[in-house]
Amino acid sequence: FWIQCSNVGIAVRFALFLLLHFVCPPRVRIDYSRIVYSKEGEILHVTLSNDHKWRIKAHLKEIPDRTKEILLYKEDKYFYQHLGVNPISIITSLFSNTVSGKRLSGASTITMQVARLLEPKKRTYWNKIVEIFRAIQLELLFSKDEILEMYCNLLPYGGNYEGIKTASFFYFQKPVEKLSLAQIVSLTIIPNKPTSLRLQEGNEQIVSQRTKWLEELKIDDVITQKEFQEAKYEPFEPKRTKLPNFAPHFSTRLSLRYPRTTEIYSTLDARIQQLAATLTKNYSARLHSQGIYN
Numbered sequence: 393f394w395i396q397c398s399n400v401g402i403a404v405r406f407a408l409f410l411l412l413h414f415v416c417p418p419r420v421r422i423d424y425s426r427i428v429y430s431k432e433g434e435i436l437h438v439t440l441s442n443d444h445k446w447r448i449k450a451h452l453k454e455i456p457d458r459t460k461e462i463l464l465y466k467e468d469k470y471f472y473q474h475l476g477v478n479p480i481s482i483i484t485s486l487f488s489n490t491v492s493g494k495r496l497s498g499a500s501t502i503t504m505q506v507a508r509l510l511e512p513k514k515r516t517y518w519n520k521i522v523e524i525f526r527a528i529q530l531e532l533l534f535s536k537d538e539i540l541e542m543y544c545n546l547l548p549y550g551g552n553y554e555g556i557k558t559a560s561f562f563y564f565q566k567p568v569e570k571l572s573l574a575q576i577v578s579l580t581i582i583p584n585k586p587t588s589l590r591l592q593e594g595n596e597q598i599v600s601q602r603t604k605w606l607e608e609l610k611i612d613d614v615i616t617q618k619e620f621q622e623a624k625y626e627p628f629e630p631k632r633t634k635l636p637n638f639a640p641h642f643s644t645r646l647s648l649r650y651p652r653t654t655e656i657y658s659t660l661d662a663r664i665q666q667l668a669a670t671l672t673k674n675y676s677a678r679l680h681s682q683g684i685y686n
Contacts, residue, residue: 430662437643450557476527562682
């Protein structure tokens with residue numbers, strides 16, 4: 393009798409979940425910045441996304457295995473094993489938070505974090521339940537790699553900067569695959585506190601957190617002693633820069649022609665374009681003496 397009741401209860405809960413799943417589907421719409429590339433593959437122009445974010449899309453294949461390994465180690469070691477929620481982490485977190493009387497940890501998996509980043513809400517226990525529900529939905533609708541890719545593109549870096557590829561270009565002037573170990577670790581710790589852990593030179597809090605996580609990685613043999621030493625003493629020199637705004641008229645024309653395309657590969661030769669722009673600028677400067685300014 394008890395077994396039958398238990399089976400009925402499970403069936404009812406499952407039916408309720410399916411009903412809610414179809415009635416309240418997750419809103420998965422990520423707008424990306426539009427990038428125009430030259431014939432040589434160089435970035436010519438980058439625009440804000442439709443929701444006014446600098447969010448350059450990173451395909452998962454662009455992100456090196458070492459970067460993904462460190463990200464998973466820090467945020468969700470069992471990402472590829474669980475179904476969106478890690479029950480043990482939730483129970484442990486709930487116990488520690490209750491005993492201490494304050495929030496020490498949230499036990500959020502990467503999938504749960506994606507759910508929260510897609511639909512930001514105030515952190516309450518009820519919203520945590522909604523987050524868990526959304527996470528299970530995402531696991532049913534997307535593959536693990538797709539969810540991890542979403543996560544890498546939604547990571548907050550303060551202000552309107554989102555995504556690891558965006559941060560890599562903005563602060564280190566290089567693609568993700570060329571980041572050093574120290575830079576990778578820096579970019580994995582900042583999303584936890586994007587307001588206080590601002591990517592700027594002289595931020596000792598980031599350096600301190602970076603060293604802490606490098607030590608954790610070394611202890612668990614994720615990195616070697618040599619890698620630890622090199623990364624620990626690597627100078628922390630992020631320099632915020634503007635993204636390229638080259639050939640703006642041409643790039644704007646392409647963006648208007650292909651409004652739904654986030655990556656536009658053109659046939660424009662960047663070197664010829666630069667030469668033409670330089671000649672025009674020099675000629676314009678000579679005309680200024682004749683009262684011609686346009």
